[in-house]
Amino acid sequence: MLRRTTLKLLATLTAASMFPFGAFAEMPATVDKPVTISFYNYNLASAGIGSEATKELIAGFEKKFPNVKVETIAVPSNEIINRVQADIVAGKQPDVAQLTFRDLIFIASDLGGNALEDMVKPAELKDHLAGMIPKGLELGKVDGKTYGLAYTFSTPVLYYNGDLFKQAGLDPNNPPKTWADVNIAGKAIKEKTGKNGFFPGAYGPSDGTFVYQAIVMSNGGRVRDGNKLTYADKNAAEAVKMLRDMVDSGAHARIDPASGSDTFAAGNLGMFVYTTATLGAYKKASQGKFDLRIAPMPSFGEKPTAPTNSGSALFVFSKDPAKQRAAYELLKYLTSKEAYTVITSKIGYLPLRLDIVDDPNYLGPWVKENPMFRANLEQLNRLTANVAFPGPNYRQVEKMMMDSVREAVFGKGDPVATLKAAQDQGQDLMP
Amino acid sequence: MTIDVSPDLASLATAGPKAGHARRLAVHAVMILLSFLSIFPIYWMIVTSLRPENEIFSTSLWPSNPSLENYVFVLTRIPMIGMLINTTIVSAATALLQVVTGLFAAYALVRWRMRLSGVIHGLIALSWLVPFQVTMIPNYVLASRLGLLDTLTGLIVPNAAHAFAILLLYNAMRSFPTEILEAARIDGARSWKILWQIVVPNMGAPIASLSIIAFISAWNEYFWPLLLSRKPENSVVQIGLQMFMTQEGNLWGPLMAASALASLPILIIYLVLQRHVIESFMKSGIR
Numbered sequence: 001m002l003r004r005t006t007l008k009l010l011a012t013l014t015a016a017s018m019f020p021f022g023a024f025a026e027m028p029a030t031v032d033k034p035v036t037i038s039f040y041n042y043n044l045a046s047a048g049i050g051s052e053a054t055k056e057l058i059a060g061f062e063k064k065f066p067n068v069k070v071e072t073i074a075v076p077s078n079e080i081i082n083r084v085q086a087d088i089v090a091g092k093q094p095d096v097a098q099l100t101f102r103d104l105i106f107i108a109s110d111l112g113g114n115a116l117e118d119m120v121k122p123a124e125l126k127d128h129l130a131g132m133i134p135k136g137l138e139l140g141k142v143d144g145k146t147y148g149l150a151y152t153f154s155t156p157v158l159y160y161n162g163d164l165f166k167q168a169g170l171d172p173n174n175p176p177k178t179w180a181d182v183n184i185a186g187k188a189i190k191e192k193t194g195k196n197g198f199f200p201g202a203y204g205p206s207d208g209t210f211v212y213q214a215i216v217m218s219n220g221g222r223v224r225d226g227n228k229l230t231y232a233d234k235n236a237a238e239a240v241k242m243l244r245d246m247v248d249s250g251a252h253a254r255i256d257p258a259s260g261s262d263t264f265a266a267g268n269l270g271m272f273v274y275t276t277a278t279l280g281a282y283k284k285a286s287q288g289k290f291d292l293r294i295a296p297m298p299s300f301g302e303k304p305t306a307p308t309n310s311g312s313a314l315f316v317f318s319k320d321p322a323k324q325r326a327a328y329e330l331l332k333y334l335t336s337k338e339a340y341t342v343i344t345s346k347i348g349y350l351p352l353r354l355d356i357v358d359d360p361n362y363l364g365p366w367v368k369e370n371p372m373f374r375a376n377l378e379q380l381n382r383l384t385a386n387v388a389f390p391g392p393n394y395r396q397v398e399k400m401m402m403d404s405v406r407e408a409v410f411g412k413g414d415p416v417a418t419l420k421a422a423q424d425q426g427q428d429l430m431p
Numbered sequence: 432m433t434i435d436v437s438p439d440l441a442s443l444a445t446a447g448p449k450a451g452h453a454r455r456l457a458v459h460a461v462m463i464l465l466s467f468l469s470i471f472p473i474y475w476m477i478v479t480s481l482r483p484e485n486e487i488f489s490t491s492l493w494p495s496n497p498s499l500e501n502y503v504f505v506l507t508r509i510p511m512i513g514m515l516i517n518t519t520i521v522s523a524a525t526a527l528l529q530v531v532t533g534l535f536a537a538y539a540l541v542r543w544r545m546r547l548s549g550v551i552h553g554l555i556a557l558s559w560l561v562p563f564q565v566t567m568i569p570n571y572v573l574a575s576r577l578g579l580l581d582t583l584t585g586l587i588v589p590n591a592a593h594a595f596a597i598l599l600l601y602n603a604m605r606s607f608p609t610e611i612l613e614a615a616r617i618d619g620a621r622s623w624k625i626l627w628q629i630v631v632p633n634m635g636a637p638i639a640s641l642s643i644i645a646f647i648s649a650w651n652e653y654f655w656p657l658l659l660s661r662k663p664e665n666s667v668v669q670i671g672l673q674m675f676m677t678q679e680g681n682l683w684g685p686l687m688a689a690s691a692l693a694s695l696p697i698l699i700i701y702l703v704l705q706r707h708v709i710e711s712f713m714k715s716g717i718r
Contacts, residue, residue, distance in 0.1 A: 042678070043678070044663075045663075045673075045674060046674050046675070046676075046677035046678065046679075047504075047505075047508040047509050047674040047675050047677070047682065047685065048675075048677035048678075048679045048680070048682060049679055050677060050678060050679055051508075051674075051677075072662070073661045073662075074661070074662065074663060075657075076657070076673055076676075077678055079657060079658075082658075083658065086568060086571050086572075086658060087575075089568065089571075089572060090571060090572045090575035090576070091575065091576075092575060092580075261680060261681075262488065262681070262683075265487075265488060265680070266488030267488070268488075277678055277679050277680075278679055278680040280679055280680070281679055281680025281681075281682075282680070284484040284485060285484060285485055285487065285488070286485070287484070287485040288485055289485050347679060348679065
C-alpha cells in the first residue's frame, strides 16, 4: 500500500514536471530514421499462446518497418502498471504499453498517457479507426479522448459442461438464457450429480471486475456515477442479491473464489461465466473428458445483457515525435485486420474489426471451424465499457468494492447492507 | 543372596519397557505422518508434471500415460536452462557476499571498540524489520541510474549485505574465546589475518548454515527480479515459474515440470549438506 502510494505520488510529480499535457510537437509522417521504442507487454511474460502470438505480431511489424526496433519488456499483467510507474520515476520513459482497462483513468490523468487525438492528425486517425466497432473504441476513452486503443479484450460468456447437463436431466442444446434458468439448472446439477452447479469468475484476485460489472450492468446498475459510488444502489445491489440467493439455494457453488476456472476445467462445475481467453485451455482440458459448450451470458429476464470487457488496451507514452510516429505505427499494426486475425484465432480474444469475421482472407475459415466462438461475437453489439475508478486511490476503492461483493455473496449478513457499508467507506477515497 | 523385589517395583520394571515402546511407536507415527505431509506435495508435483493436459486434474496416484511432454514444453517455451544458470549465479554470489560482508561487520562490532557500536548494532537489527517493498523503488531508481537494469549484477548487489547475516555471525563471533584472539594479537597478527586464519576456520558451522539460508533465500527471490528483469532470458527461475500462470489459464502441467526442475538443485544441496545444516542449527539453538 505504502509502495503504491509512493509510486503514484512520484509518478505524478515526475510526469507533471516533465511533460506539460497537451503540448505535442507534430510527429513526422513516416519513420525515416532508425528508432527504438519500448513496448511493455504482459502477454510476453507468459509461456502460453499469448506470448507466441505477440512474438509473431512484433516480428511482422519489424519486417514491415525495418527502421523500427521494438524493445519488449515482459511483465505479468498484475504488475505491469507498477513497472510502467517505476520506469517513469526512474526516468526511463516508456513508449507503448499494454495495460488493463482498470487503470485507464489513472493512466490518462496521472501517468501522462497520450491521447491519440492530441498526437495524430484527425484525418489520419479517422482513417485507421474506420471499420472498428464504435463501442470497442469507447472502451479506451476518457473525457471523449482515446487514451487506450482496445487491443486484446473479450466479454463474459457462459461455459457449460454438456455431460453434467445430461446427467442432471437438462438439455445441453438449450442452455440457460436467464439467471432464473441458471438457478434452476444449477440446482438440478447440484442435486442430481453432486457436482457444483454454477460459478462466475468474478471473485478471484486476478479476475478483475469485468464479470461482476457485466452482471450488474445487465440489471441496469452501475458501479459509479461520476465521482459517486453507486454499487449499493438498487439495481446493482439486486444483481448481487441474485447471486447470494443462488448461493443460498445451492445452485451457486461455495468454492475458493480463485478456483472457478480450474474447477470447471476439471469437469466439476456445470456452468462458469468467464472470458473467452481461456477457451483454448478448456478445450484441451475437456478433450475426451467432457462435452464443452458455450452460450452468451445470461440475462435478467427480458432485459438485454450488457457484456463488459476484460483484457487490455494499447497506450502511448512517447514524448519524442519520432518515437511517437513509430509507436503509432505499432498501434496501427497491432489493431489491423491481419493482427486481429492472429489475436482472435491464436489467443481467443475478440476482433475489434467485425468485417474480418466472415472474410475468407482473415477469420472466415477459423470461425467456421470454431462455431462456439460466435456466442462471444454475438455479444459485441451490446458491448458496454468496463467502468474504471478515478483518483489516486482507485485500486483501493475497487478492492473494497470487490471485497464487499464477496462478503455479500458468501457471507451471512444482509448483502445490501454489506455493499452499502463498503460503498460509504469507499466514497471517502474518491476524488 | 537373593534380592527381594517388591511387587510395585516389579510391575514398574515390566511396564517400563512397554511404556517406552509405546512412546517410541507414537513418536514414530507422528514422524511418519509429518514426513508424509512433507513428501506428498513433492510427489504430487512430479506426478502432475508427467500428466497430459486432459488428465491434469485427475486424482489418480499415477498418470495412465506418463510422459515428459511438459518438460519438453518448459524447455522449449522459456529459456529454463539459462534461468537456472542465472539463478545459480545470483544465489551463489549473494550467499558468498552476505557471508563476507557479514564477517567483516560482525568482526568490527565484536572486536573493535567503537563509539556508537551499540547504536550501529541496533540500526542493523532494525533494518531487518524494514520490508523489502519499502526499499524496492529507491533501489530500482538507483539500479536504473547505475545501468544495472536487466543484469545479474543488479540482482546481486542490493542483497550483498543483510542484517540477518551480520547478526548471525555477530552472535557466533561473540562466543569465540577472546584468549585465542589476544594471543594471536600478541604474536603480531593484524585483524585481517586473525579474521581469516583464526576466526573463519573455526566458524564452519554458522558460516555453512548462513550460506545455505542465504542461497535458498536468493533462489526463492521473486519481487526484486520481477521489477529488475526486462527479458525472460536475463531473469531467474522464479519468474520462469510465474510465466506458466497466464491470462489464458494456468498451465499446471508445465508449471509442475518447471517447479520440479527449479527445486531439484535446492533439494540436492540440502541432501548433501543436511547433517551439517541441522548440526549448525542445533548448536546455534543451544548457544
